[in-house]
Amino acid sequence: MTERPKVPGWVAWVMKRFLTPDDRRVALSELAELHEAWGAEHGRREADRRYRRQLRQYPLRLLLDRLPLPGRGAGAWLAVPSFRQAVRSLARSPVLTVAIVLTVGLGIGGCVTVFAIVDALYLRPLAYDEPDRLGWIYTDYPPNQFPFSVADYQALEAGQTSFGRVGAARFQTGTLLSADEPERVFYMAPTPSFFDVLGIRPVSGRLPSAEEGMDGGRPTLLTTLGFAQRRLGALRTDASDRLGTALDVDGVTYTLVGVLPDALGPLVRNSEIFPTLRLAPPPRRGPFFLRVVGRLRPGVSEEIARQELRRLYAQLLPEWGETYRDGQATWGIRPVEGVMRGDVAALVGLLMGAVGLLLVIAVVNAVGLLLTRVGARRRELAVRTALGATGSQIAGHLLVESSLLAGAGVGLGILAAVAVLGVLPMIAGDYIPRLEEARVGGTVLGFTALLALGCAGLFTMVPSFAGVGSGARSALSGLSRDRREGRAQQRGQRVLIVGQLAVTMPLLAAAGLLLSSFVRLQQVDPGFESAGLLTLRVSVSRARHPEPGARMALWRSLEEAVAGLPGVSSVGLASARPPATHSGNTNNFDLEDRPTPEGENEPLAHWASADVGYFEALGIALVDGRLFTPDEEESGAPVIVVDEAWARRWFPGESAVGRRLHEGGSAGLTTVVGVVEEVPYMGPGVETGGTVYAPWLALETDPYLVVRTRGAAAALTRPVREEVGRIDPTAPVTGVQTGDALLSASLAEPRHLAIILGAFAVVALLLAVVGLYGITAQRVQRQRPDIAVRLALGGQRGTVLAEVLRDGLALAMLGLAVGVMLTVPSARTLEGMLYEVAPLDPLSLASAILLLLTVATVATLVPAARALGVDPASTLREE
Template identity: 25%
Template sequence: MLTDLRFALRQLRQSPGFTLTAVLTLALGIGATTAIFTLVHQVLLKSLPVTKPEELYRIGDKVHCCMWGGFTQWEEFSLFNYELYKHFRDHTPAFADLAAMQEGASSMGVRRAGTQQPAEAGMGQFVSGNYFRTFGIGAWAGRVLTDSDDREGAPPVAMMTYHAWQTKYGSDPSVIGATFEINSKPFTVVGIAPPGFFGAELNTYGVPDFWMPLSKEPYLKGISSLLKEPNLNWLDIIGRVRQGTDPKGLEAQLRLELREWQMSHLADMNPQEKEFLPKQVLHLTAGGAGVTAMRQQYHDSLVLLMIAAGCVLLIACANLANLLLARGMANRQQTSVRLALGASRMRMVRKALVESMLLGILGGATGLVIAYAGTSMMLRLVVTNTAVHVPIEASPSLPVLLFALGVSLVTGVCFGVAPAWVSSHAEPLDAMRGANRSVAGATSLPQKALVVTQAALSVVLVSAAAMLTHSLRNMKDGNFGFETKDRYIAWIDPMEAGYQENELENLFERMKDRLQRIPGVRSVGLVQWAPMSGDNWNASIRIEGKAEPHKSDNYVANSVRMMPGFFDTIGNRIIMGRPITEEDTASSRHVAVINEAFAKKFFKGENPLGQHFGEMEMKHAGDYEVVGVAADARYVPWDMLNPIEPLFFKPEAQTIRWDTSAAINGEMRSHSLGNIVLWAPGNPPGLETQVRRALAEINPNLSINDLKSYDEALSVDFAQQGLIAKLTSLFGGLALVLAAVGLYGVTAYGVEQRTNEIGIRMALGADRLSVVKMVMRGAFLQVGIGLAIGIPAAIGAGHAMASQLFYVKPWNPLILISATLLLGLAALIAAVVPSQRAASVEPMEALRNE
């Protein structure tokens, strides 16, 4: 084997052109596949870096952000309140530990006490006192949070992530025991989490910088606290089961406990919840990967990209197989001599396989460099907010290195076994005859089959890329119902600066007045969630004068709270009535503006102006009077294939009086406006600096978490679709080039092998045009067969990725014709040179060689 290895190295060294072509071709295929696998491993396959992750189970399956109201949930119960968490914890002995954590993480203003620096934006998460014990996590320095920290009256403490400690505080050991002001409330940092532990959830919005006990949520949130509200669900639950526990039996027990708890609140449920109660479902799922928010978000996309990268790798392998087949045929006489001198056929096969696997390993090593660069590029496209930390690394880990090694060896065998077998079947007597004589080219059948495969795969990839690109263009060019030109959007959280809900209206008035005085700013709109900014609120609707709806009626609408001037700023037209104005004050009648979808759903065939509606309960059906109808605008960046949903707009100055603590809580929290929209034509210089300075003049702790032009913000919304379209287009282009190279190689090799035959044909009267036609016909026959296989496969691929397509049909004839023409053009370019070479053969020279 060592002898074969040394011989293979010598052979590759003596053929630098062949070696470089082979290694680069493989590097592209292996690099693309490994880059995608790096993300697949970290997002889809990797377990949490905790003790015995296989013992962890999550109660629930779906991932919901970030709060769900009510005593029942659609599809299944996956988000929980603190009371229900304690009910599970105290009544389920099968769990050795059961921890709860806030779903997602909240943006918070953080400043080290005693410094004059303004507060910096950070991410914080509330967790139960047994959180770190459940995961088997100790502290890197200091100590972890404990049960004693998570009790009412305990001093406010927090634990910091290693990443935040290292990057924001320079690994300063004095951080442990120091006091930090989080949303202007003092917390003592008691420990640093170990490196690599980012919490129990991976998402693109960032992981926590701090963990705080659940008991301190009211201390930090004030009157908008969720902790003691039994019908406001905001917690994920993960537990460590005892050895020997049957997960199915435990799931059945948890369902009984859920039903017991729900029945204890039967009197608190509205009619719709009571109607939905018998259909409640709860699942117990493996929790070793934590709360898989990013996994659910990117699963389909990563699988699609992995398949596309695999197709590129297959095409690269086919090219290498063709190269080795041509090389083996060219060396057939040498092989015959070796066999005549006593070499066994298995030895010849082994020698060829050693060479091909060596090429595979060299290609894999080079591919790792491409994989690192590719993964880094993909992360920049996926994680658009550089201010947050998403713990995904581009550098190859041990599983990725093993994957690359495995792929390298497998590809080496795949593209080497057929050429090795064919070349080893040369006959010793061929050494005594004209071993290179060929006419019909029957020996090139394996090569032609590989070209057909390449052509078919290329059509599939090019069609998929065209469909995804067209889908992305449809999304971006769609009519969103509002203007993005010259508009800018800023994200704020006044709670980070320590403001309470009853102080917000005055704050927003001051902010609006100060921002409108910035040179170049035409108008300012403050809103709870701006269109396509990433979230929304919804509520169950009641219409005055109409009966209580059933659960099947789906009387749900989204809601947005805003300051006057928002509609003009965003360019959302009012088509009936009027917008919300300065006259809509706390003492005036409660009003709302609805969108067209709301009017069609709840006031179909009626004039909506002057109608009354409310939220949740029939006794509140007259809370809002409709004073205007806005043109439909898309407000959420998901469900793009679905029609625009009903939506209503509420004035910041007006508050509904509720008689339950949960409703009061929600009403108060809805007054925290999170977005500022600025209309500033002409791109005023230094706009972001001036906006930050204006807010700092009001309060130094009042900061902007992010500011973008509206077009940039929309590009973030479509980042996932853009990533898929760009990478699939890249893979499609690469596949097309590789297929053209493969066709060129096979055609050129065929011309070389048939030089004598072509000379005889021309000596017998064939003209040069007929020779060109003969060569071109052979090339396009292979492409035609590939198209016959590839077009139905492309349509099937379109159906398989239908969920990724926005108003694009899998059988779109324009896309299929374009893919066919592209492949035909590539085939024409690839076949032109060999056909011209064939036509230039001199008959007498060919006969003299014969």
């Protein structure tokens, strides 16, 4: 016998798994013989080469042979049953199979979806060059963070040394005038440096030059590639053929100088056109609307930059001291990456926890179902064992089945996740940043593989749980009902049920908390009458209507025309729209009676333009003083109407009417003429610090029109649109909403949260209840003969019922106890999402416990009652 190359470990491994010991020995022995024959004919080296190649053929051929192709046979000579066999076996109990695959698929799908979001938010770097050196620079006015003003930005640009470059951008809506129709678009106007700071380079053309960003510079603009292709009809793939095209935005004609890639990252959401910002030297320090980013120079830490920002701010302050005193504020910097993640950590954590718990329940449930299946097949498996199948063969058979189930569940889960991620940005894009970047990629698939392994691992424990392969003889000899056999399996199931109930509890509690928080939010007075209200936004081009006086006349004639429509009772205009849209204008002011001490912040308030019709149409009642006179509205007189929150804050217990203040750093005085009811613009329960209304409609180019109707508000949409068209055919109408729709939309987030958590909780509860029902029913079935005997001997039905019930409820109580322990820490994570509800709100918790107990009782009672339906005589005859 000559020496042969060693059999590679992996080949031996595959052969061991796929071939019976006999066949494996024969195959290797015959190969060795071939090796000898080749050696004699071709020499040692060639023989070794062929031998190795032939060995490697085994795993390949065996795997090919195992593929579930139609028409392939059963292969009793193989150690592992074919997939086909396993599939056939699973197909024999289709309901169970589908149930398991769906359960696991749901659990995995949820986990993969949420993980994809986590991946996009936390694990994937931003699509910018060296994102860790990008900082968001803001005005820090604790607890608020404001954007910059032009004056701030220019001072920063001139004085800073920590950053390679700084850039700024303004987000706004405006009118895009292309060939056919005026169109209202959301866009971003960046400084020439902005995209350079982010490290985004144009696919064709160039970024604007510094001169083009100066006052009086040539108006230039960038667009995305998609916009250039879709809207400008670019033919070349880099759209370079459209460079030089003229585009009209808000009455200014811009020249296209560069085309940007479509993927611009989360800092540039929802914008496709980028007219270059041309900053004029500002007459005063405010207003504040610029988002500023800076790229730290290599070697400069965030802390050094922060110190420089503080220093610069201190230098800036005296320059504008006349018009703005806020010595406590300063400039701050935060890493862009952190800002982009936003405040969703709690929300994502909650989702992650919920889907995690759901997956645990799902897998546990699937294991439970598998156990039932194994239990039902106990006798079949015992017969197989008796016929010579080894324990490991049967375990192997169950293993293949389990892997198939896990595989199908994971596949389904991935499909579900891909589908959900496709539509999620449309639903939740507003409250979860970077959602459009979430997709099933490498990292996510890796995570899925881990989950799959975990599931498969749990599944493979099923045979051992059930004690397959050991007590085959006892299963046969005790033939029908060997109780000891079933007991191990039952114990496994009981542990699973307790686990399920335990994880259902925190989900139920969370859903209850969110629901009661939502109910409370709904009860908050929105501050206006929503029924019969129609609102929309009218936008006119500043270029077409440059004169404030002419614009005021335009608004007046629009209001008159709409008021004349049948069914309209009142009409108004304002820069704000309840419940969620504030004008976005924040103004500083200095009270005449109580001047801000030197070196302290001037107070801030939200400022909105509104006319008398606005209060009337919305049903915002006058509490004190008066509203504006028509003259004041025409002239934009220095008078304001404040809301109760503002009055309460500054003049508690006194009348605010007649008080005077300097607004926005101006020298003149503005008088408070009236106080109106409060409208919680920032959402119910959010402290706004009050709202100030000024008669400044002449300055607005896109106010909201609010129409109070006597009938169905939506029916008036068309006539109102027609009136707008009659007054200015180029004025787009956007954001048409009825009051009720606005109100409902403002509660969308808490509603969605409550619904999602509620759905999780219901699914979890269902799964747990089905499990509890199943185990009780099984137990009762097992004890039928016992019960029959007891009843025949005069036993009381009540006693039997109590016994079964006690057993079921003991499980429920145990699960509940563990569940409450889990609930306490998990409910705390909800803290920030609850409105006027404590995380450990006794009512919500008690309801969750009560619900769980009730459902558990029913799930136990039904099978128990069936046990009492036992007819002693017939049951004993069956025996």
